Amino acid sequence: MTTGSLDRISTGSEGLDTILHGGLITERSYLIRGDPGTGKTILGMQYLTARIDEGETSLFVNIEETEDDIRRNASTLGIDLDDVHFLDLSPSSDVFAEDQSYDIFAPNEVEQDPITSRITKEVEKLSPDRVFIDPLTKLRHLSPDEYQFRKQVISLTRFLKEAGSTVLFTSQNTERDPDDDLQYITDGTIDLRNTPDARVLTVPKFRGSPTLSGQHAVRIAPGRGMAIYPELRPKQHDREFPSETISSGVTEVDDLLCGGLERGTVTVISGPTGVGKTTAGSLFMKEAARRGERSVIYMFEESKATFFERSESIGIPVKEMVDEGSLDVQEVEPLEQSAVEFANNVQQDVQERETDIVMIDGINGYELSLRDHEQEEVVRKVHRLCRYLTNMGVTVILVDEIQNVTGEFKATETGVSYLADNILFLRHLELSGEMRKAIGVLKKRTSDFERTLREFNISSHGVEVGEPLTGLRGLLTGKPEWANGASDHDQLGVVSEGDR
Amino acid sequence: MSEAALILALGRQQRNLELLAQLLRSEYEVEIARSMDEFDEFIDHRDDIALAILDVDGFTEDIWKRCRQLHERSTPMLVLAASIPPAMREAALSHGVHTLLEKPVDKADLKASIRGLVKYIDGAGASRFDRGSGSDTD
Numbered sequence: 001m002t003t004g005s006l007d008r009i010s011t012g013s014e015g016l017d018t019i020l021h022g023g024l025i026t027e028r029s030y031l032i033r034g035d036p037g038t039g040k041t042i043l044g045m046q047y048l049t050a051r052i053d054e055g056e057t058s059l060f061v062n063i064e065e066t067e068d069d070i071r072r073n074a075s076t077l078g079i080d081l082d083d084v085h086f087l088d089l090s091p092s093s094d095v096f097a098e099d100q101s102y103d104i105f106a107p108n109e110v111e112q113d114p115i116t117s118r119i120t121k122e123v124e125k126l127s128p129d130r131v132f133i134d135p136l137t138k139l140r141h142l143s144p145d146e147y148q149f150r151k152q153v154i155s156l157t158r159f160l161k162e163a164g165s166t167v168l169f170t171s172q173n174t175e176r177d178p179d180d181d182l183q184y185i186t187d188g189t190i191d192l193r194n195t196p197d198a199r200v201l202t203v204p205k206f207r208g209s210p211t212l213s214g215q216h217a218v219r220i221a222p223g224r225g226m227a228i229y230p231e232l233r234p235k236q237h238d239r240e241f242p243s244e245t246i247s248s249g250v251t252e253v254d255d256l257l258c259g260g261l262e263r264g265t266v267t268v269i270s271g272p273t274g275v276g277k278t279t280a281g282s283l284f285m286k287e288a289a290r291r292g293e294r295s296v297i298y299m300f301e302e303s304k305a306t307f308f309e310r311s312e313s314i315g316i317p318v319k320e321m322v323d324e325g326s327l328d329v330q331e332v333e334p335l336e337q338s339a340v341e342f343a344n345n346v347q348q349d350v351q352e353r354e355t356d357i358v359m360i361d362g363i364n365g366y367e368l369s370l371r372d373h374e375q376e377e378v379v380r381k382v383h384r385l386c387r388y389l390t391n392m393g394v395t396v397i398l399v400d401e402i403q404n405v406t407g408e409f410k411a412t413e414t415g416v417s418y419l420a421d422n423i424l425f426l427r428h429l430e431l432s433g434e435m436r437k438a439i440g441v442l443k444k445r446t447s448d449f450e451r452t453l454r455e456f457n458i459s460s461h462g463v464e465v466g467e468p469l470t471g472l473r474g475l476l477t478g479k480p481e482w483a484n485g486a487s488d489h490d491q492l493g494v495v496s497e498g499d500r
Numbered sequence: 501m502s503e504a505a506l507i508l509a510l511g512r513q514q515r516n517l518e519l520l521a522q523l524l525r526s527e528y529e530v531e532i533a534r535s536m537d538e539f540d541e542f543i544d545h546r547d548d549i550a551l552a553i554l555d556v557d558g559f560t561e562d563i564w565k566r567c568r569q570l571h572e573r574s575t576p577m578l579v580l581a582a583s584i585p586p587a588m589r590e591a592a593l594s595h596g597v598h599t600l601l602e603k604p605v606d607k608a609d610l611k612a613s614i615r616g617l618v619k620y621i622d623g624a625g626a627s628r629f630d631r632g633s634g635s636d637t638d
Contacts, residue, residue, distance in 0.1 A: 102515035103582060104555065106604040110519060 006208070009130070009166050012046030015228030015344075016190075019203060019212045024188070028207070029157040029167040031136075031182050034192030039199065039218060040170040041070070042226045043192070044132040045079045047168050051129075052083045059128040059165075061087045061119060063138040078223040087122045089115055112142040116156065123163050131160055136169035140177055153185050192218065198338040201228055217340035229344035234387035237347075241393025245447075246357075249287035252465035253280070256441050256450045257422070260284075263356075264393045265446065266386045266419055270400040271426030275437055276458050278302065280426060281359045281397040282316050283463060289326035293356035296328045296349060298342075300365025301401075304331045315462035332365075339366075339381040346385060350392055358389055362399035363416055383419050421445040426456060429480055431472075439465065504529045505618050506548050510539045511555030511580075520553065523607060524614065536562060543569065551617050555580045555603075556588075564595045571596025576617045580605065 008023040017023045024030055024047075032040045048058035060081070062070055067088040074081045102110065123131070136153065143149035160167045169186075171179035183189050188206040192199070199218035203211045214231035221227070245259040254260045261267050261284060269277045285295035299307060307329060311318040321327035328349075332342065349355060360366060360382075367378045382398070389396050398416060417423060423442040428435060440453035455466035472480040506529045511517045517532040524530050528550075533539040536559065543549065543566075552570050556563050556579055570577055577597045581588065584602050592600055598620075599613050 100515045102513060102519055103557075103603050104511075104513075104516040104519055104580065104605060105607055109604075109607050 010050045011043070012048075012050030013043070013226060013228045015216065015230050016043075016201070019201075019216055019228070019230045020206060021209055021211060024166055024168075025208055026166045027161045027164060028187035029160065029169065029185075030188040030190060031179075031186040032168060032170045032190045032192065033173055033179060033183075034170075035173070035194065038192035038194050039220050039226050040192055041065070041073075041134055042077060042079070042220060043190070044134055044168050044170065045070070045074050045077075045081060045084075046225055048084050048130055048132050049079060049081065056129040057126055058084045058130040059087060059122060059126055059132070060084050061089060061122075061131065061133040063089045063115070063133065063135060064091075065134070066090045076222055077220070077225045079225050085122075085126055085128065087118060089118065106144065108142045108144050108148070112139070112152070115139070115142065116152070119156065120159065123160060123165065127163060128165050131165045131167045133167065133169040135172050136182070137171045137173075137177065137179055146181065150181060150185060153182065157185065198340075215340070217338045217344070219337070219341060229338075229341045231340050232343045232347060232384045232388045234384055234391050237388055237391050239392045246284060246291075246395060247287050248280075248283040249290070250283055250463055250465055252454055252467075253283065253439065253463075256439065256454060256465075257424070257444065258447045258449050261395055261422060262446045263395050264390045265421035266390060266396040266398065267422040267424060268398045268400050268416060268420040269424045269426070270402055272402055272428060275426040275428055276456060276463070277399045277401070277426055278307070278359075278361050279311070279314060279316070279458055279463060280424065280439065280456075281361065281399055282311060282318070284395070284397065285327055285357055285359065286316050286321070288357050289321045289324070292326070294326055294328070294354055295321075295357035295359065296330065296346075296355055297359045297361055298346070298366075299329060299331045299361050300368075301362050304329050313460060314458055315460070339378060342366075343381060343385045343388070347388060350389065350394060355392075355394055357395045357397065359397040359399065362401050364401050379416060379419075382416055386419050417443075422449075427453070431480060438469065505550035505621075506531065506546065507551045507553060507614070508533065508539070508542060508546075508549045509553045509555070510534075510536075510559075512558035513555070516555055520555075523611070528614075528618075536566070539566065543573075547573070549573075549575050550621055551575070551614060552577045553580065553614075554578070554597075557582050557603075561591075564591055567592065567595035567597055574621075576621055578613060578617060 007026040009026045010017050010023045011020065032043055034040050044060070048060055052058055060070070067086045067090070070086075071081050139152050139156075140149045143152055157167060171182050173179040183205060187208070189204050191202045191204055193202070194200075199220065201216045201218050202214070212230050212233060214233075216231050217229040219227045219229070241264055244263050245261065246263055247254050247260040248257070269280050271277050285297070288295050297307075308318055318327060318329070322329060337345070346358065350358075363382065366382065386396050386398070398420070400416060420443060422444045425440055425442050427438045427440075429438050430436075437456040437458075438453040439456035441449040450468065452468035452470055454468055457464040457466075469480075471482055474480045504527065507524060508531050509517055509520050510533045511520070512534065514534065517534065521530045521532060531542060533542055549570075552575055554563065554567070554577060567577055578599045578601065579592050579597045580601050580603055582603050584600050589600055598617055601610065601613065
């Protein structure tokens with residue numbers, strides 16, 4: 001058994017251990033709070049089995065659910081409780097079938113002593129490293145008053161600590177019997193909550209140690225138990241990277257950007273549907289692949305197959321890039337994960353594999369697809385993710401679709417423009433009755449940029465970008481007019497990227 | 501007393517009787533009856549009942565006839581009920597019941613009441629004996 005008051009013990013969840021800065025402090029007691037169905041028992045089961053293979057002894061004190069039911073549920077979740085000791089204090093069916101009801105004495109006079117003495121005996125017999133009591137609030141019904149209940153809980157937790165056990169217990173918080181009092185008694189509280197869109201974990205109290213604040217994501221899946229994803233803390237991640245500009249591979253685009261995008265910055269590429277935002281972002285990835293760098297695209301709106309087909313048809317060899325490992329395209333299933341889970345997956349990928357560019361395509365899909373889609377939250381979570389990525393030297397491209405095809409100019413509609421170091425925008429233009437496209441830079445935080453737009457064209461030859469459109473006015477309205485007698489022919493000469 | 505006093509407990513709920521017996525068996529001999537028939541049979545065959553504890557919930561008014569019988573035998577009675585309205589209290593006391601307690605009863609209160617009643621009977625027995633001795637000498 002581990003000793004020493006500041007030794008740590010794993011919770012059985014890597015994510016929760018990270019949130020708690022290494023796990024629970026040994027020989028202390030912790031409360032898991034939450035409504036029914038939030039995963040309290042699952043967390044407890046994972047806690048009990050965390051180090052059982054290393055010879056630790058675990059004791060599950062089940063006061064309501066039967067041992068058989070618990071074992072069955074655990075097995076569907078992929079949790080093996082074979083080596084966990086059980087002290088089954090749940091009521092047996094005999095109580096109902098064999099007229100075991102009584103009213104002569106109050107329940108606390110009849111049942112409390114047997115329960116506490118059985119716990120005491122079992123703990124003395126096993127000397128468990130880990131104890132999980134589910135639910136401890138049952139003792140409330142066996143106590144004559146609140147004072148006695150608190151006294152019982154304090155005595156029990158003290159006894160378990162003195163026996164060298166680290167204790168997790170659950171509570172049932174009801175309107176009639178609120179469990180607030182237990183928070184004062186224990187060394188820490190882990191709160192589990194189901195919001196309409198996601199499962200959430202917070203740690204409001206943890207005596208003797210800092211924790212990661214925030215609303216952390218929880219996922220419970222058959223066969224995989226409970227996974228906890230800590231909310232990203234960008235400040236805790238940092239990596240040295242060269243301060244340099246990365247090229248798009250298209251001279252005219254680089255000219256617009258005065259050389260390209262700076263490594264470790266966030267670029268929003270905005271524009272209406274079909275204007276070529278994803279393609280514009282892919283240019284930087286194609287060029288990164290040439291340099292032997294790795295990029296990842298998270299596709300929220302388009303399917304992988306469509307993206308592959310479209311990119312190949314315009315000369316961006318995405319299949320080859322994927323095959324050689326310079327590009328990873330991940331389709332994000334709608335409503336499959338929360339924003340925190342997504343950020344964790346991105347973080348894990350960046351930590352495990354050297355990544356230079358991450359493109360999120362697009363922000364609208366991100367907002368709709370991820371389960372917690374309140375706009376303010378989305379922007380805050382995108383912000384954190386971007387901060388993390390840029391701290392790690394990753395260049396971030398956010399594809400942001402605006403609704404207006406032409407008309408009044410808007411840089412973005414999702415409120416992410418403040419996150420951007422650079423804003424590259426694309427527009428549809430109607431010129432002499434013909435639909436054309438233009439690209440321009442609205443913002444570049446780290447260097448100067450070209451103030452004029454250029455024609456942007458996508459063909460089977462690739463991306464073609466023209467000279468600066470200096471002879472037109474009203475470009476941002478979508479209905480430009482020639483100024484000073486300049487002609488279409490004079491101004492809209494384009495250069496093919498494929499011709500270079 | 502050299503031997504444990506005999507307590508007869510009557511009640512409909514098995515668990516109540518078990519708990520009662522569990523509480524009292526360290527100090528007394530306890531016999532339990534779950535029906536009026538069992539109860540009648542028991543009082544017909546034993547004349548050494550020191551105390552009767554009657555959990556009256558679930559029984560009819562006939563219970564008071566048994567109280568009268570026990571009272572005539574000078575057996576003290578303690579009645580338990582989930583609720584004791586004034587009419588029940590009056591009926592019980594008028595049929596010789598000594599003590600009425602509302603359930604759930606505190607174990608310590610119950611034990612104290614039983615001890616008190618048993619001591620009272622011992623005292624009463626001693627008095628009777630004293631009086632008897634006195635009359636012999638007279």
